[in-house]
Amino acid sequence: MPSLEEELFPSTPGKFKIDRPHTMNRHLHRCFASTSNMFLWALFLIALTASYLSFQSFIDSGSKYLSSSWGGIQWEKQVRNSAQIQRSGGLSVLVTGAAGFVGTHVSLALKKRGDGVVGFDNFNNYYDPTLKRARKSLLNKHGIIIVEGDVNDARLLAKLFDVVAFTHVMHLAAQAGVRYAMENPHSYVHSNIAGLVTLLEICKSANPQPAIVWASSSSVYGLNEKVPFSEYDQTDQPASLYAATKKAGEEITHAYSNIYGLSITGLRFFTVYGPWGRPDMAYFSFTRNILQGKPITIYRGKNRVDLARDFTFIDDIVKGCVGSLDTARKSTGSGGKKLGPAQYRIFNLGNTSPVTVPTLVSILEKHLKMKAKRKIVDMPGNGDVPFTHANISLARRELGYKPTTDLQTGLKKFVKWYLSFYGYNHGKVVN
Numbered sequence: 257m258p259s260l261e262e263e264l265f266p267s268t269p270g271k272f273k274i275d276r277p278h279t280m281n282r283h284l285h286r287c288f289a290s291t292s293n294m295f296l297w298a299l300f301l302i303a304l305t306a307s308y309l310s311f312q313s314f315i316d317s318g319s320k321y322l323s324s325s326w327g328g329i330q331w332e333k334q335v336r337n338s339a340q341i342q343r344s345g346g347l348s349v350l351v352t353g354a355a356g357f358v359g360t361h362v363s364l365a366l367k368k369r370g371d372g373v374v375g376f377d378n379f380n381n382y383y384d385p386t387l388k389r390a391r392k393s394l395l396n397k398h399g400i401i402i403v404e405g406d407v408n409d410a411r412l413l414a415k416l417f418d419v420v421a422f423t424h425v426m427h428l429a430a431q432a433g434v435r436y437a438m439e440n441p442h443s444y445v446h447s448n449i450a451g452l453v454t455l456l457e458i459c460k461s462a463n464p465q466p467a468i469v470w471a472s473s474s475s476v477y478g479l480n481e482k483v484p485f486s487e488y489d490q491t492d493q494p495a496s497l498y499a500a501t502k503k504a505g506e507e508i509t510h511a512y513s514n515i516y517g518l519s520i521t522g523l524r525f526f527t528v529y530g531p532w533g534r535p536d537m538a539y540f541s542f543t544r545n546i547l548q549g550k551p552i553t554i555y556r557g558k559n560r561v562d563l564a565r566d567f568t569f570i571d572d573i574v575k576g577c578v579g580s581l582d583t584a585r586k587s588t589g590s591g592g593k594k595l596g597p598a599q600y601r602i603f604n605l606g607n608t609s610p611v612t613v614p615t616l617v618s619i620l621e622k623h624l625k626m627k628a629k630r631k632i633v634d635m636p637g638n639g640d641v642p643f644t645h646a647n648i649s650l651a652r653r654e655l656g657y658k659p660t661t662d663l664q665t666g667l668k669k670f671v672k673w674y675l676s677f678y679g680y681n682h683g684k685v686v687n
């Protein structure tokens with residue numbers, strides 16, 4: 257006679273057998289024939305229900321541990337250690353985008369002078385994440401933890417503020433790149449707008465509220481033709497979606513400062529370059545291509561005019577960021593309510609010395625001791641602007657900001673780092 261299991265799950269696939277009533281009765285009769293059998297069955301069912309319920313509660317309470325790597329006593333201890341202030345009057349800073357180019361440098365500078373730093377980054381693959389992981393290792397060596405998460409994750413951010421009473425937030429997490437916005441517009445809205453609002457919501461409710469310094473962009477000047485670009489100029493003609501999201505960020509932060517008393521400083525970075533830089537930027541991809549003997553495309557503006565940028569070296573930018581943190585006044589709100597007027601500032605952080613793109617290439621050729629295969633094409637209508645040029649009087653006056661590195665010197669340092677990091681044959685198949 258076939259067993260109950262064999263009857264319900266026959267060996268022939270696709271033939272799930274439905275028991276007829278009289279067969280079922282026979283089984284039931286056999287199973288529940290005695291009281292002791294019934295008692296055993298009841299015990300079995302209770303045990304099954306109890307283990308199901310406890311498994312469910314394990315899934316609920318433990319889901320955050322299963323789906324991500326944060327939470328728990330050990331994790332909190334690591335976060336607190338990283339945020340530990342090592343000098344009197346020091347800051348405790350949450351740095352978003354800490355595995356990014358500027359984020360890595362700012363985190364290191366703060367840690368080295370004795371501030372507490374907790375990094376935050378989603379390690380997305382907009383560009384090679386192995387470079388981000390290498391930056392993370394560098395920070396880890398200096399005692400800085402990077403919490404892996406997205407700035408849209410309100411639960412994780414709130415948890416961080418539960419664990420540490422951050423005095424400042426250096427918000428550098430963003431979707432960068434001017435031309436990529438045509439390929440993936442929603443990533444700009446996700447990071448630069450939705451993520452910004454999520455972070456501001458957490459900061460507004462934190463007690464005490466932190467002061468916030470964040471990365472805007474020179475691109476907000478868009479089609480502005482008045483040079484050099486001043487913070488008092490109009491910025492209502494963005495040329496790209498990237499620029500539009502950064503401009504929106506300036507308006508959004510203003511609203512949060514106004515309503516909730518958050519102290520906010522926006523920094524308009526001008527084409528930042530240097531060691532540990534971003535592979536999507538021209539100076540970086542040109543270097544790679546020159547070394548690999550591949551052609552580089554140089555865009556040219558209207559009437560064959562060369563494009564120019566106020567290229568700014570990373571060390572100068574770091575000084576501007578740290579100066580902004582040091583001069584930021586405290587936020588005035590408490591319990592999500594504004595209790596007094598709050599500081600709201602915007603500064604240009606540029607070099608005040610624009611250089612054309614062909615000149616940039618010539619400097620790279622000199623440092624690499626190799627000729628570039630130049631391909632010159634008219635600038636496609638992809639959101640680029642013809643030139644940028646910063647007026648930095650305001651930052652000089654308020655932050656003591658004074659850039660000291662020219663493009664020649666800065667690119668020499670970049671090339672030295674590039675060759676030590678990638679070697680001469682980066683990405684090239686060696687026969």
Ligand SMILES: O=C(O)[C@H]1O[C@H](OP(=O)(O)OP(=O)(O)OC[C@H]2O[C@@H](n3ccc(=O)[nH]c3=O)[C@H](O)[C@@H]2O)[C@H](O)[C@@H](O)[C@H]1O
Nearest residue numbers: 432433434473474475525526527537538553554555563640
């Ligand atoms: O200041 C900013 O706010 C922005 O700076 C940076 O944008 P950009 O100034 O556009 O830098 P980058 O791409 O290096 O192009 C430099 C020049 O090379 C030209 N360019 C570029 C690529 C190419 O293949 N050929 C070329 O000629 C190109 O036309 C341009 O003239 C950041 O990426 C951005 O995230 C933002 O922070």
